[in-house]
Amino acid sequence: MNAKPDTVSWHERARSLTPRTQAFIEGRYVDAASGATFNSVNPATGKVLAQVAAGDEEDVNRAVASARAAFRKGAWSNLPPAQRKKVLARFAELILKHTDELALLETLDMGKPISDSLQIDIPGAARCIQWYAEAVDKIYDEVAPTGPGALALITREPLGVVGAIVPWNFPLVMAAWKIAPVLAAGNSLVLKPSEKSPLTALRVAELAVEAGLPPGVLNVVPGYGHTAGKALALHMDVDCVTFTGSTATGKTIMQYAGQSNLKRVSLECGGKSPNIVLADYPNLEKAATAAAFAIFFNQGEVCSAGSRLLLQEGIKDVVLQKVQEIGQKMQPGDPLEPATRLGAIVDETQMKRVLGYIDAGQREGASVLLGGKRVRQDSGGYFVEPTVFDNVSPRMSIAREEIFGPVLSAITFKTPEEAVEIANDVVYGLASAVWTRDITTAHRMARAIRAGTVYINCYDADDITVPFGGFKQSGMGRDKSLHALEKYTELKTTWLELS
Ligand code: NAD
Numbered sequence: 001m002n003a004k005p006d007t008v009s010w011h012e013r014a015r016s017l018t019p020r021t022q023a024f025i026e027g028r029y030v031d032a033a034s035g036a037t038f039n040s041v042n043p044a045t046g047k048v049l050a051q052v053a054a055g056d057e058e059d060v061n062r063a064v065a066s067a068r069a070a071f072r073k074g075a076w077s078n079l080p081p082a083q084r085k086k087v088l089a090r091f092a093e094l095i096l097k098h099t100d101e102l103a104l105l106e107t108l109d110m111g112k113p114i115s116d117s118l119q120i121d122i123p124g125a126a127r128c129i130q131w132y133a134e135a136v137d138k139i140y141d142e143v144a145p146t147g148p149g150a151l152a153l154i155t156r157e158p159l160g161v162v163g164a165i166v167p168w169n170f171p172l173v174m175a176a177w178k179i180a181p182v183l184a185a186g187n188s189l190v191l192k193p194s195e196k197s198p199l200t201a202l203r204v205a206e207l208a209v210e211a212g213l214p215p216g217v218l219n220v221v222p223g224y225g226h227t228a229g230k231a232l233a234l235h236m237d238v239d240c241v242t243f244t245g246s247t248a249t250g251k252t253i254m255q256y257a258g259q260s261n262l263k264r265v266s267l268e269c270g271g272k273s274p275n276i277v278l279a280d281y282p283n284l285e286k287a288a289t290a291a292a293f294a295i296f297f298n299q300g301e302v303c304s305a306g307s308r309l310l311l312q313e314g315i316k317d318v319v320l321q322k323v324q325e326i327g328q329k330m331q332p333g334d335p336l337e338p339a340t341r342l343g344a345i346v347d348e349t350q351m352k353r354v355l356g357y358i359d360a361g362q363r364e365g366a367s368v369l370l371g372g373k374r375v376r377q378d379s380g381g382y383f384v385e386p387t388v389f390d391n392v393s394p395r396m397s398i399a400r401e402e403i404f405g406p407v408l409s410a411i412t413f414k415t416p417e418e419a420v421e422i423a424n425d426v427v428y429g430l431a432s433a434v435w436t437r438d439i440t441t442a443h444r445m446a447r448a449i450r451a452g453t454v455y456i457n458c459y460d461a462d463d464i465t466v467p468f469g470g471f472k473q474s475g476m477g478r479d480k481s482l483h484a485l486e487k488y489t490e491l492k493t494t495w496l497e498l499s
Contacts, residue, residue, distance in 0.1 A: 006338065007334065007336055007337045007338065010104065010114055010336040010337075010338075011336055013100075013104055014104060014108055014336065017101070017104060017105070017108070019040075019049070019050045019105060019199045019202070019203070020199070020202040020203050020205075020206070021037070021040075021050050021051060021052045021053060021199075021202065022053045022202070023053045023055050023059055023063070023202075023219075023220060023221050023222060024202060024205035024206065024218075024219060024220040025059070025062050025063045025066050025216075025219045025221070026062075026066040026215050026216050026219070027209050027214075027215025027216060028215070029202075029206075030053075031053055032053040032054050032055050032056065032058075032059050032223070033056075033058040033059050033062070034054070034056060034058065036053075036054040036056070037051040037052055037053055037054055038051070038052055038054045038195060038222075038223075038224070039051060039052075040052050040109060040196075040197075040198065040199060041347060042108050042109070042111075042381075043110065043111035043343075043344040043345060043346050043347055043381055043382050044108075044111050044334065044335050044336070044343065044344040044379060044381040045379060045380045045381050046348070046379075046380035046381055046382070047380065049108055049109065049199075050199065052195075052198050052199075052202075052222050053222055053223070054222070054223050054224065054227070054228075055192075055221035055222055055223035055227070055228040056223060056227040056228055056231065057227065057228075057231040059221050059223065059228065060190065060192075060221055060228055060231040060232050060235060061231070061235075063190045063219035063220075063221050064161055064163075064190055064232075064235050064237050064238055065237075066215075066216040066219055067161045067188035067189065067190050067216060067217070067219055068160070068161050068188065068237055069216055070188045070214055070215070070216030070217045071158075071160050071161060071187070071188040071217075073214075073216075075214040075217075076183070076186065076188065076213065076214050076217045077158055077186040077187070077188070078186075079186070080137075081136045081137035081139075082137045084133075084136050084137075084183070084184060084186065085133045085134065085136050085137050086133075086212070087133075087211050087212040087213055088129055088130075088132060088133035088136070088180070088183060088184060088211075089130060089133040089134070090211035090212060091129055091133075091204075091207060091208050091211035091213065092126045092127070092129040092130035092133060093126075093211075094207040094210060094211055095122065095125060095126040095129065095204060095207060096122070096123065096126045098203075098207065099118060099122045099123065099126075100118070101203070102117075102122045102172065102200050102203060102204070103117035103118040103121065103122050104117070105199040105200050105203060106121055106122070106171060106172060106197075106199075106200050107335045107336065107343070108199075108335075109171065109196075109197045109198070109199045109200070110168050110169070110171060110196060110197040110346050111299070111335055111343045111344030111345065111346055111381070111382070112298055112299070112335060112343045113333075113335050113337075113340040113341060113342070113343045114335055114336050114337075114338060114340070115338050115339075115340070115341075116297075116298065116343075120173075121170055121171075121172055121173050122172065124170075124173045124176070125172040125173050125175070125176035125204075126176075127464060128173070128176040128177060128180045128464050128480070129176055129179065129180045131180070131464045131465075132180035132181050132183075132184040132485075133180075133184065135184065135482060135485075136184040136185075139156075139482070139485070141153065141154060141155040141156060142154040142155075144493075146495075148498065149497070149498055149499040150495060150496060150497055150498055150499075151495075151496040151498055152493060152494070152495045152496070153492075153493070153494040153495075153496075154491060154492070154493055155491075155492050155494065156185070156485075156489040156490070156491060156492075157186075157489060157490050157492055158185050158186035158187040158488065158489060158490075159185075159187055159239040159240050159264065159488055159489065159490055160187060160188070160239040161187065161188050161189075161190065161237060161238050161239055161240075162178075162182045162187045162188070162189050162190075162238070162239065162240045162241075162242060162488060163189075163190050163191075163192070163232040163233065163235065163238045163240070163241045163242070163263075164178035164179070164182065164189060164190070164191045164192065164241075164242045164243075165192045165225070165229050165232060165233065165241065165242075165243045165244070165245065165253070166178065166191070166192070166193055166194060166201075166243075166244050166245070167194050167244050167245045167246075168193075168194035168196040168197035168301075168346050169298060169301040169302060169303070169346070169404075170298070171193060171194065171197035171198075171199075171200050171201065172200040172201065172204065174244050175191060175193060175200070175201050175204075177244070177468075177479040177480060177484070178191065178242050178244075178479070179191065179208075179218065181479075181484040181485050181487070181488055182242070182488050183213070183217065183218065184485065185485050185488040185489050187239075187488055188216065188217045188218075188219075189217065189218050189219065190219045190220075190221060190232060190238070191205075191218065191219065191220045191221070192220075192221050192222070192223065192228050192229050192232055193220065193222055194245075195222065195223065195224050195225070196346050196347055197346070198220075198222035201220050201222075202220055202222060205218055205219070205220045225249060229249075230256065233252075233253045233256035233257065233260075233263075234256045234259060234260045235260065235261075235263075236260055236261045237261075238261075238263055239263055239264065240263055240264035240265070240266070240487070240488065241253055241256075241257065241263055241264075241265055241266075242265075242266045242477070242487060242488075243265070243266065243267050243268065244267075244268040244269075244303075244479070245268075245269065246269060246270050246402075247269040247270045247402075247427070247428070247473045247474070247475075250267040250269040250473075250475060253265060253267065254267070264487070265476075265477075266475075266476060266477030266487045267475035267476050267477065268303070268468075268469055268470065268474075268475045268477070268479055269303075269428075269430075269470060269473060269474050269475040270303060270402040270404075270428060270430070270473075270474060271303050271304055271305070271307075271402060271428045271429075271430030271431060271470065271474050272307055272308060272399075272400065272401065272402050272426045272428045273304055273305060273306050273307060273308065273428070273430055273431040273432055273433075273451065274306070274308045274310050274419075274422065274423035274432050274433075274449075275290075275291055275294055275306030275308065275309050275310065275432070275433045275435075275459060276310040276413075276419045276423060276432070276433060276434050276435065276445070277291070277309070277310070277311050277312065277315065277319060277435040278312050278416065278419075278434070278435060278436040278438075278441065279312040279313070279314050279315045280436055280437050280438060280441075281435040281436055281437055281457070282437055284315055284318055284319055284322070285322055287319065287435045287457075288318075288319045288320075288321075288322035288323050288326070289322065289326060290306075290433075290458065290459040290460075291306060291309050291319065291323055291408070291459070292322070292323045292326035292327055292330070292386075292408075293326075293459070293460070294306030294433075294459040294460055295307055295309075295386075295406060295407070295408040296326070296327060296330050296341075296342055296386045296406045297460070299332075299342055299343055299344070299345055299346075299384070299405065299406050300354075300403070300404065300405045300406035300407060301345070301346065301350075301404050301405065302460075303430055303474075304430050304431035304453065304460065304468075305404075306408075306431070306433060306459050306460075307402070307403060307407070307408065307409060308399060308409050308411060308422075308423075309323070309408055309409065309410045309411070310411050310412075310413055310419050310422060310423065311410060311411070311412050311413070312412070312413060312414070312419070313412050313413070313414055316390075316410065316412055320369060320388065320390060320410055323370075323388055323408065324369055324370045324388055327370045327371065327385075327386035327387075327388060328370070328386075329341075330342045330386050331375070331385065331386070332344065332375055332376055332383035332384070332385065333376075334379075342386065342406065343383075344381045344382050344383050345382040345383065345384055345405060346382075347382060348382055350382070350404065350405070351374065351382035351383075351384060351405075353403070353404070353405070354384050354403055354404070354405030354406075354407060355374060355384065357397065357398055357401070357403045357405070357407060358372050358384075358387055358407060360396075360397050360398060361389050361392070361396065361397070361398040361407075361409070364393075364396045364397065364398070365391070365393075365396070366389040366390065366391050366392045366393075366396060366398060366409070367389065367390050367391050368387065368388070368389060369388040369389065369390045369410075370385070370386060370387060370388040371384075371385030371386050371387035371388065371406070372385060372387050373385050384405055384406060384407075385406070386406045386408075387405075387406060387407045387408065388408045388410065389407065389408065389409045389410060390410050391410075392409040392410055392411050393411070394411060394422050394425060396409070399411060399426075400426050400427075402428070416436075416441055416444070416445055419445070420445055420448045420449060423449050423451075424448075424449065424450050427472060427473040428470065428472060428473055428474045429450045429451045429452065429470050429471030429472035429473075429474050430451060430452055430453070430469075430470040430471075430474035430475075431451055431452065431453045431454075431455070431460075432449045432451040432453065432454050432455070433454065433455035433456070433458070433459045434446060434449075434454065434455070434456055434457075435456075435457055436456075436457075442456045442457075450471045450472060451470070451471055451474075452467075452468065452469045452470045452471055452474065452478070453466075453468065464480050464481070465480075465481055466480060466481055467479070467480055467481040467483045467484070468480045468481075
């Protein structure tokens with residue numbers, strides 16, 4: 001399908017790329033009403049990539065009005081599911097057809113390796129949309145068991161206008177996790193991508209219209225969180241805000257819902273996920289390899305990253321030795337080089353945050369086994385070495401707070417019970433893993449761990465068929481799988497008296 005260009009040709013292509021930079025409202029690209037723009041910076045060079053429309057309240061108002069009008073008109077909301085299926089399937093195909101272009105935009109905009117954008121992000125986004133397309137005409141409503149005197153129907157209806165606010169770590173995939181079920185259920189959508197990575201969302205909006213989505217059903221308003229994001233979450237005519245991002249912003253979004261129209265809120269927030277390896281696991285090399293990828297993949301900018309490695313006493317040295325070997329080989333490189341496995345941190349602010357945690361870990365008494373520094377400074381970009389901390393105590397900030405960078409904190413424990421206690425002793429509950437040969441121990445621990453996902457003898461296994469989301473302050477509601485549709489539909493009871 002896609003030729004595999006080399007580094008030189010990716011750089012050449014980057015030079016001839018003209019990203020879409022205006023907001024997408026009512027099926028057309030438009031400037032922000034204020035005319036304001038913000039700089040989209042390539043984190044691998046520190047140079048400005050594009051000037052993007054800085055949407056604010058006025059633009060959000062226009063987008064919501066357009067989404068509402070489209071919803072009322074019914075060209076999408078009243079379309080038979082089999083027709084919606086066709087449009088969404090074409091949309092997924094168009095995304096795949098533009099894989100190279102979208103992968104390049106993603107890598108330039110947020111710094112992840114081009115190989116990952118090509119093989120993981122863009123196909124993942126297309127697969128998500130394809131999956132909901134296929135699902136949408138296979139879902140039935142219910143008839144309640146009321147007895148012969150009545151016919152009580154339980155039907156699902158679209159909510160109306162959904163606002164989606166998404167982060168920068170997997171810009172298109174996170175957007176697709178919202179776009180696909182929201183549209184499949186018949187809603188209209190206003191999407192606000194992160195100000196750090198708006199380019200792929202802006203491009204796919206026109207692909208959706210090309211696929212046959214009526215204008216106004218999918219609108220994209222780029223802009224800052226405290227302006228465009230806030231206006232969307234406070235809007236009186238938005239029925240639901242579906243958010244992925246930090247726990248701090250998630251709390252603010254809930255307040256906005258309370259201050260405005262009590263809109264429905266779903267939150268996919270941060271994590272500090274424990275990856276627990278028991279001494280009985282027979283293949284420690286496999287566990288260590290998975291542990292390294294669980295924290296270094298995507299520069300550690302993964303909500304479900306296995307950022308706490310909990311090792312049973314006795315196996316620490318052998319596991320950490322292997323993790324270090326892999327980390328050594330994953331030195332940050334030019335994201336446009338196809339062999340690069342670790343790219344740039346999304347921006348200078350995030351890099352400083354990561355380096356700040358590395359300093360804090362050392363000050364609090366943990367020891368750096370690997371990495372710990374900024375590298376490739378000559379490039380002008382924001383690169384941090386894969387970093388491994390040993391001698392971490394569960395009270396340290398690097399063991400409790402989300403760093404969102406390639407920084408692993410290794411902690412030892414004696415018993416499975418102690419491991420579960422440490423695992424649960426943070427405010428988050430997104431993902432987790434247990435490595436053991438004992439199936440009873442595995443299930444006992446899986447039940448005791450308070451997290452939305454527990455991997456057993458693997459990490460970051462993924463499929464669109466399973467729900468993803470958090471316990472505790474990692475959020476509420478689930479993305480992916482048929483369960484995501486629950487967030488974007490209302491249940492209605494229609495009672496018909498038969499007696
Ligand atoms: P963030 O909270 O800073 O921003 C996320 C989005 O919210 C952006 O679009 C931003 O512009 C917007 N925003 C910021 N302030 C806002 C406000 N006051 N009102 C409305 N919108 C506002 O998060 P981030 O730095 O972009 O992303 C990293 C975070 O996302 C991490 O905590 C990570 O764990 C989390 N995340 C979670 C999942 C998941 O599925 N649970 C997936 C990916 C990322």
